[in-house]
Amino acid sequence: MRDAKHVDDTGAGRETAIVIASYNRPEELRTCLEALAGLDGGPVRTIVVDDGSDTPLAGVCAPFDWAECIRQPNAGPGQARNRGVRAAEGAELICFTDDDCRPRPDWLTRLVAAQGGIEKRLVGGRIENALPRNVYSSASQSLSSYLYDFYQSHGSGMTFFTTNNVCFRREDFLAVGGFGDFAVASEDRDLSLRWSAAGGTLVYAPDAVVDHAHALDMGTFWRQHAGYGRGLRDLHKAMNARADGRSKLEGAGFYLNMLGYPLRKEGHNRLGQSLLIGLSQVAMIAGYGAALRRERRARAK
DSSP states (O other), X not given: OOOSEXXXXXXXXXXXXXXXXXSSXXXXXXXXXXXXXXXXXXXXXXXXXXXSOSSOSHHHHTTOTTEEEEEOOOOOHHHHHHHHHHHOTTOSEEEEEOTTEEEOTTHHHHHHHHHTTOTTEEEEEEEEESOTTOHHHHHHHHHHHHHHHHHHHHTOTTOOOOTTEEEEEHHHHHHTTSSOOOSSSOHHHHHHHHHHHTTOEEEEEEEEEEEEOOOOOHHHHHHHHHHHHHHHHHHHHHHHXXXXXXXXXXXXXXXXXXXXXXXXXXXXXXXXXXXXXXXXXXXXXXXXXHHHHHHHHHHHO
């Protein structure tokens, strides 16, 4: 393993750690670690947080002597990442990726260079779908890419980066309180909102790329986006609790453009992707509604 100090484009050495939250995906984790082993200059310190997997993941990490595995009771990916950041003592910069991602060889160099050690700068890289023949995976990635494109081009206060490709100063992450208590999803959006509210900036680094190999079918696609709906309800409650007045909904044009986004891009089964993006919004509404009903039942007791 090379020294954990990573050299950015200014020539300044910055100690960097990669944090991965993993749950019940040993083969995906192994593939991710193999990709990290191939980083330009060699791997750096990596902390894998096993979020209570049925079979402990320490054995997957063992062949990679630069990867530390921490096991905790299942608490969700946000809390697992918090644990990893706390464990990364001595690191100035933290980079997140996910167990089902394959960072490209120059990913870390480019991501760290874009962060540059600058105070309160949260950098997000580009995510590419590694399963282009899977229409469900393609549709899910098209939806995420549309949100990135829209919020970046409109300078929206709702800009966010997903947690499979980000970099920040550890000190800044801890100062904003890390991830909140989100059981399902939206912890990345909540972090981004609190980050900007604290005077931080969000910077997109499209040349820092991870390939995302998240295999989906109709059932898992629906459950994923219904989960996003439940997480969105948690996000709205958190925003209300801190009197965050930013708009929670976009205009009709935003959603119409979302449906047509795959048709304007190259790729396989673009019409199928558009139809599935429509279905994703139905699933999110269903998940959001289910969360509301649970709240009403809890209040009625």
